[in-house]
Amino acid sequence: MLAGGPKNVLIVSHYNPDGDALGSSIAWARMLDGLGHHAMCVVPNNFPHFLDWMPDSSRIRVYTKCSDEVREAALKADIICCLDFNNPSRLEGLTAAIEANIHARRLLIDHHLAPSDKYFDLAFSYTDASSTSYIVYKLISRFAGAHTIDRDMGTVLYVGMMTDTGNFSFSFLTPDLFRVVAALVEKGIDIPWINYKVYNSYTEERVRLLGYSLGPKMDIFEKGRAACISLTEKELRRFRFKQGDSEGFVNYPLSIETVEMSALLLENHKFIRVSLRSRGDVDVNAFARRYFDGGGHRNAAGGKSTDSMEETVVRYKRAVTEFFR
Numbered sequence: 001m002l003a004g005g006p007k008n009v010l011i012v013s014h015y016n017p018d019g020d021a022l023g024s025s026i027a028w029a030r031m032l033d034g035l036g037h038h039a040m041c042v043v044p045n046n047f048p049h050f051l052d053w054m055p056d057s058s059r060i061r062v063y064t065k066c067s068d069e070v071r072e073a074a075l076k077a078d079i080i081c082c083l084d085f086n087n088p089s090r091l092e093g094l095t096a097a098i099e100a101n102i103h104a105r106r107l108l109i110d111h112h113l114a115p116s117d118k119y120f121d122l123a124f125s126y127t128d129a130s131s132t133s134y135i136v137y138k139l140i141s142r143f144a145g146a147h148t149i150d151r152d153m154g155t156v157l158y159v160g161m162m163t164d165t166g167n168f169s170f171s172f173l174t175p176d177l178f179r180v181v182a183a184l185v186e187k188g189i190d191i192p193w194i195n196y197k198v199y200n201s202y203t204e205e206r207v208r209l210l211g212y213s214l215g216p217k218m219d220i221f222e223k224g225r226a227a228c229i230s231l232t233e234k235e236l237r238r239f240r241f242k243q244g245d246s247e248g249f250v251n252y253p254l255s256i257e258t259v260e261m262s263a264l265l266l267e268n269h270k271f272i273r274v275s276l277r278s279r280g281d282v283d284v285n286a287f288a289r290r291y292f293d294g295g296g297h298r299n300a301a302g303g304k305s306t307d308s309m310e311e312t313v314v315r316y317k318r319a320v321t322e323f324f325r
């Protein structure tokens with residue numbers, strides 16, 4: 001795919017880009033630069049400010065801010081790399097720009113369940129990988145050599161691995177993942193500093209919003225087994241909500257011993273974003289697919305609802321009761 005001279009490569013990642021989306025995209029682009037190709041990274045909408053500091057984050061184009069430039073680049077692309085998602089619907093407004101180019105080869109690098117196979121010419125889809133950044137590390141090592149990974153690439157890849165595993169505490173923590181982390185430490189990445197930038201650089205409003213979410217807004221039901229936090233746009237405005245501020249909120253209820261499934265319902269313009277987390281065998285990927293037109297991983301998934309907040313909360317609770325039966 002990359003043979004025969006320099007290629008124009010467009011790297012795209014999912015709506016509401018997270019640490020893994022940015023980390024894998026930036027590192028993959030740097031590898032392509034190093035091989036003499038021309039790479040552009042695009043995401044559908046803004047990324048949270050606690051990822052602004054990432055090396056090379058300024059090379060990420062946000063589609064909503066420069067749609068003409070991106071549409072033009074998408075048409076010129078020889079190859080379109082889709083990182084950290086596997087369903088074109090996750091690109092939201094960017095989908096049409098990609099699909100306007102019917103000649104480009106499409107490459108998938110991802111770790112989510114159930115890829116839309118027909119959409120891609122070549123797929124590196126490893127659903128038991130803890131992050132796309134981990135897969136990208138392995139691919140760069142194979143194609144360009146691990147020696148081509150410098151400190152900045154190591155830093156962005158580490159951000160992806162760290163954020164997608166909840167700071168190395170969720171599943172898929174393989175011995176090889178830690179070997180890769182060891183290799184990144186040898187590149188000179190500064191883990192305490194990365195931790196500080198990602199987890200301890202919040203605004204006061206964000207921390208107060210967390211308090212509000214876990215105080216008055218956290219609902220525990222189904223004999224303590226399930227939790228729900230709902231936040232309307234009005235409430236978010238009160239805390240000067242900025243995108244990314246609610247990142248991680250959905251995990252907190254799972255720190256209660258009895259809670260097996262947790263949901264965050266976030267009002268967002270025309271619909272409600274449903275984020276789901278679970279522990280053990282509770283399969284929120286199946287739950288999201290069945291009830292909220294979404295999907296993801298077994299213990300972390302998402303979906304959406306076009307009903308009102310009250311209706312969505314009722315529907316979620318009813319679905320949980322049915323699902324747990």
Ligand SMILES: [Mn+2]
Pocket residue numbers: 020021084111130131132164
């Ligand atoms: Mn990921």
